[in-house]
Amino acid sequence: MYQTYEMELAGRTLKVDINRVGKQANGCAFMHYGDTTVLSTATASEKPREGIDFFPLSVEYEEKMYSVGKIPGGFNKREGKASENAVLTSRVIDRPMRPLFPKDYRNDVTLNNLVMSVDPDCRPELVAMLGASIATCISDIPFDGPCAMTQVGLIDGEFVINPSQEQWKRGDLNLTVASTKEKVIMIEAGANEVPEDKMIEAIYKAHEINQTLIQFIEKIVSEVGKKKHEYTSCAIPNELFEEIKKLVPPEEMEKAVFTDDKQTREESIRVITEKLEEAFAENEEWLAILGEAIYQYEKKTVRKMILKDHKRPDGREITQIRPLAAEVDLIPRVHGSAMFTRGQTQICNVCTLAPLSEQQRLDGLDENEVNKRYMHHYNFPSYSVGETKPSRGPGRREIGHGALAERALIPVLPSEEDFPYAIRTVSETFESNGSTSMASTCASCMSLMAAGVPIKKMVAGISCGLVTGDTDDDFVLLTDIQGLEDFFGDMDFKVTGTTEGITAIQMDIKIHGLTRPIVEGAIARCREARLFIMDTCMKPAIAAPRPEVNQYAPKIISVQIDPEKIGDVVGQRGKTINEIIARTGVKIDITDDGNVSICGTDKEMMDKAVDMVKIITTEFEEGQIFKGKVVSIKEFGAFVEFAPGKEGMVHISKIAKERINRVEDVLTLGDMVTVVCLGKDKMGRISFSMKDVAQQ
Secondary structure, three states: OEEEEEEEEOOOOEEEEEEEEOOOEEEEEEEEOOOOOEEEEEEEEEEOOOOOOOOOEEEEEEHOOOOOOOOOOOOOOOOOOOOOHHHHHHHHHHHHHHHHOOOOOOOEEEEEEEEEOOOOOOOOOHHHHHHHHHHHHHOOOOOOOOEEEEEEEEEEEEEEEEEHHHHHOOOOOEEEEEEOOEEEEEEEEEEEOOOOOHHHOOOOOOOOHHHHHHHHHHHHHHHHHHOOOOOOOOOOOOHHHHHHHOOHHHHHHHHHHHOHHHHHHHHHHHHHHHHHHHOOOOOHHHEEEHHHHHHHHHHHHHHHHHHHHOOOOOOOOOOOOOOOEEEEEEOOOOOOOEEEOOEEEEEEEEEEEEHHHHHEEEEOOOOOOOEEEEEEEEEEEHHHEEEEEEEOOOOOHHHHHHHHHHHHHHHHHOOOOOOEEEEEEEEEEEEEOOOHHHHHHEEEEEHHHHHHHHHHHHOEEEEEEEEOOOOOOOEOOOOOOOOHHHHHHOEEEEEEEEEEEEEEEEEEHHHHHHHHOHHHHHHHHHHHHHHHHHHHHHHHHOOOOOOOOOOOEEEEEEOOOOOHHHHHOHHHHHHHHHHHHHOOOOOOEEOOOOOEEEEEEEEEHHHHHHHHHHHHOOOOOOOOEEEEEEEEEEEOOOEEEEEEEEEEEEHHHHHHOOOOOHHHOOOOEEEEEEEEEEOOOOOOOOEOOOOHHHOO
């Protein structure tokens, strides 16, 4: 017999079935929220994975197209690799849960979330987040939960808890907050320039809702939760630490790690490592874990110096940003380019403009197919960190970083009506030492402006770090963290925005949550830093969008026609539109509402195409003047094509002022002539006159 638990959540019923399905998993929660159904499972290996120094957690979010009554597109007709949305959802589930597992746990753990049915009023991502937490909490897998997650929208200035798909799309805020019983543990947000104080209010509104969910989960765990299993600890023995300190005193480690040059630090650590490997050559057990022990020693050294002495590894002040540099137009012939450098982090971003027909089509769990007009792609090659490995395409990290920078810029992009282009920006990581996603945001903003994209405001981003002590009040916030401070610190709090407010947030932490003073302090620190970056670095490089798109970018002219005339422009089997394209070399896209986009690089040919479209879609009236080509000659007159697929007849009596006996005496095939419209004859054909043109 299975157990069912229910609670009211944001006006809808959240129902959880336990022991109904998936009984062989360590933990399984069959989730229902409205008509959205997600199967969440948690499984763990019996033994730790050997030879690793990290916790092997895998989070999966599987989108099944049957959940929305669709058959997958393509030839294969079955789901393939995870979509970008699935990858990002997996990351959002992973980030708050990972810190709650034991740090010395090395058993493989998989959290799988299978989306089986989607109710547009109940977003499946939220249900999966809650399901993963519940499945893990009731399992025998060691986990310091529960944690809960809530989403918040902002519509017409009012907060909406767990908004529907439609509300999520049209609101000014997409906020996801995860909490433990005491603290906020994860924040993910996209926002339309939401002020800092409003954002903080929304975060703690979600945190408040999370507490009711945690009480609900605790009730489930108390009744059906399994006892947590014992596991083999992979913690470093204290005896090894003591021996290392004898050979490498703390002051020697401090000297090794405290430098502003990453390569110098790595060389110093390499020398220390060789020294210790030689000393422990006879102890195979210690040699196997020596690398992790040195890492832990290095970490403790850095944290102690930051927390107690406010001394950063590169000698900066706590609020100081590394040296900044920015430039545009460094890559020739592309539509827009910019490079942003912050210390040893360097991003080159290239912008490409194209007709709207080039936008990305997304086949996902939405009611309708979605087109993605703005795309930001992020690449992280191994040479950027001085390593060598083959490129295997973008991983989850690259997809996540690209999505964050993309989300940061979307609120300031011009509308399709004002700027009818598909836009792609690509961030190439030339060098990395901390927060390349925020450097990508700055570089892509400048690249867009250099390409002539009329963005509404400048956007910049920065990351704030954290080192905590033994109490909640003992902490230090670090502006602009470098890689070492990210690895050894407790938080990576990224915030992007304009001068007016926040456009995106992504918060990763390694501890069991943040207090409100830390959250408020980090958001304030990031605002101060991003304004500094804009004023001192970005604006001197390019202060505003260029008035026109780059000379190598396609030009687009939009013409609005009567939707009922679309068929006239397209012609039978596309004959008319293909003829326009062949004659002018332009690209033409027509939307269902009658918007015709004409794209090309030759202004004269584009204007010619526009004239053709206007002529084809104009209601012909007496007195209109046209230029056309003689395409057919008959005894009674000549037919003149004045637009692709459009012809009118000039009667023999209307060719010349004087009487002529044969049409061929005046006209030959291919002649270009000017005619005036006389209206339509009894058969509905357009009648022209050549001899009456001068009178018009």
